[in-house]
Amino acid sequence: MEKIYGDLKGLKTSQVKALQRIYHQRLPIDRVTTPEFAQRLAAVSTDINQAVCAYVDRRGHVIRVGVGSPHQTQIPVLELPRYGAERLCGIRCIATQLKIEPPSHSVLTAMAVQRLDAIALLTLTGTGFTRKGGGATGYIREGYLAHLVPHPEVQWAVSEPLSLDELDQQDFLDLAEGLEEEFRRVFVAQQVDTDHERVVIAGLMTDQMDEATFKNGLQEVARLVETAGGDVLQTLTQKRSRPHPQTVLGAGKVSDIALAVQTLGANLIVFNRDLSPAQIRNLEKRIGVRVVDRTELILDIFAQRAKSGAGKLQVELAQLAYQLPRLTGRGQAMSRLGGGIGTRGPGETKLETERRAIQKRLSRLQQEVDQLQAHRARLRQRRQHHSVPSVAIIGYTNAGKSTLLNRLTDAKVYAADQLFATLDPTTRRITIADEQADHSDGPRSLVLTDTVGFIQDLPPALMDAFRATLEEVTEADALIHVVDAAHPAWQAHIRSVMGLLAQMPVAPGPILLVFNKLDQASTDALELAKDEYPQAVFISAVNNLGLDTLRQKVLQLVDYAVAS
Incomplete structure (x- = not known):
């Protein structure tokens, strides 16, 4: 039985059947509508005292009938044929309305969202004639024809009021094909990059x-x-x-x-x-x-940036932990019973099967992360056994941590003006000549570790999955907190990083605040930073400014950490 969409509350059985009979109509392929079809819609619409919409494909078949405006009865986007940005969907809407007014913004928006070929909006007024058996039939006062246009600033065009005869004379096929040709030219001219x-x-x-x-x-x-x-x-x-x-x-x-x-x-x-x-x-x-959402976006970036086996392992763990509670959001496909060999019997759903598979994979990845954690712990113990102090470079993403490591150690770590340009931690030894007069032991060695960048509201799944990496922060003797002095939200970045450090299971060591990108920061920002953080160091890692001072400050920081 043909389904009628929209609000059917209060409709009589005879009225519902009248709506269903609209499905039996067929229109010429080269006409928006015909007077006979329009009057049939008008009769039903007047009888139920509500707007009625009929959706017609390019073969002239009525494929959907609804009670309400085009906005209220629109076809869900996922159910529409998808032809791409250079095509229309191949469906037109013929609708009635009880008020005398041009198409509203909601009606035109519904047309654009569905990429309809056109909307013919028929305004009813008064009563026309009385049919046998009683019941007034409305007549069509005027109509409007609306369609999309391939223009960046004007999304649609609406005709002046048209009589039913004028509407009937519109060559619909020529209109639809002409519009698609224009859309195609604009689409090609834009040279859309399908890789992005x-x-x-x-x-x-x-x-x-x-x-x-x-x-x-x-x-x-x-x-x-x-x-x-x-x-x-x-x-x-x-x-x-x-x-x-x-x-x-x-x-x-x-x-x-x-x-x-x-x-x-x-x-x-x-x-x-x-x-x-x-x-x-x-x-x-x-x-x-x-x-x-934001978390899934960050996880995608981490998946792209992970190069080492450890990084890929931790990213997969975070992604699976994120996906597990979201399996139910993937539609009916996840709730169908399995079919075929090995899926019969108790009737386990596909959702349950996939959830169980993910939980097994999570358990195995968790074991591998535990092994990675133990491996990093052994490396740290070996450094501690040889009395080599360790310093972790931390900071908000894109603050310049990797660039600073490259300048101090010639590490050749990938660095770019991107968020999370580097994901895997890199540890390098550095030798610093102590300029303090009371030291005579010559140059001193320590190790610097470049860690993953922090970000505001770092997803919990990442915090948990990357605990093996983040332990480099908590186990370091001291921290260098790099801040992008040129970023307008540098104060918020500092608060975010310190908030994340406060969530660490072990309190980190002493912290040296280092404001980077000195050459790009404004004078006002630098003065404010110096007033708020008088003990901080100001550098430009790219231009090698202030690095000698930083080296001496790092030695003082390590001495303080070891002494305490």
Whole structure:
């Protein structure tokens, strides 16, 4: 039986059957609608005193009938045919409305989100004639024809009011094919790089955030997207007292995001916060493209950056720990009973099977991480046995830790202006000539370890998985905390790093604060930093400025750590 979509509450059986009979109609392929079809919709719409929508494919078949506006009855994006940014979906909507007004923004947005070929909006007014058996039939006063246009600033075009005869004379096939040809030319001219994700960033600002923190967080997400290999096309934000439990953002903003996705040809939405599996599922259903949260984005970058076996091991452990509670968000495929040899019997679901497999893999990875942890502990004990002091270089991601290690030790570690450019810790020996007069033992040796960069709200899965690496921080005799003095949020970065250090199971040793990128920082920022942290060292690792002073300060720091 043909399904009627929308709100059917209060409809009589005869009215539902009248709606179902719309499915039996067929339209010419070269006409938006016909007077006969339009009047049939008008009759049903007037009888139920509600708007009615009929969705028609290019063969003229009615494929969906709904009660309500095009916004209320739209086809879920995931159920639509996907032809890419250069094509329309091959479906037009013929809808009635009871008010005399042009298509509303919600109607046009629904058209854009679905990439409909066109919308014909028919306005009903008064009563026309009385049919046999009673019941008034409305007539069509006028209609509007709306369609998308391939223009970066104007998403759609709406006709002037048209009579039913004028609407009937529109050559629909010529219109649809002409639009697709224009879309195709624009698509080719843009030279879309298929190797890069085309990303729209979505941000929610709650009452617990201040404006500066929110903006810095969005900029950081944009840097993360670029680091992961994506192109940020647009950033959309909303301010709410608290996140919407189902979609994080309000329904109107979700529609705006869906519109931006269709207009810009985006294929990924990145949120500035963590999302629940249900929220991801709801958002993907409404927007029609993949949705990831901040944690998943960071995990993806870590997966790209991990080069050593230890790094890959820890990244996989973090990814599986993240995925395990989110398996239920992957749709019906995870809840079907297994089929085939080895899956019959007790009726274990695919979800249970995959969850069990992940738990087994997690247990094995956990054992390997424990072995890695023990191996690093033996290396540290060997250094301690030879009385070689160790210093760990820590700091917010992209503060310049790897560049500093290269300058001090000639380590040749990969360094770039990227977030998490290096992931695997690197340990190098350094010899420093002690310039203090009361020392006569000559040059002194110690080891420097470059650690993984910290970030605000570091995902718990990463904290746990990388404990073997982070122990290099807690077991070091002293720490060099590198700060990007040129970053506008350097104070927040310091707080984030110190907050993460406070979560370590073992309190770290003494810390030397080092402000890097002296050559790029503003005078005001440097003066503020010197006032707040008079004991800090100011350097430019790239330009080799202040490194001699840093070396002597490191020796003093190690002496203090050993003495205490």
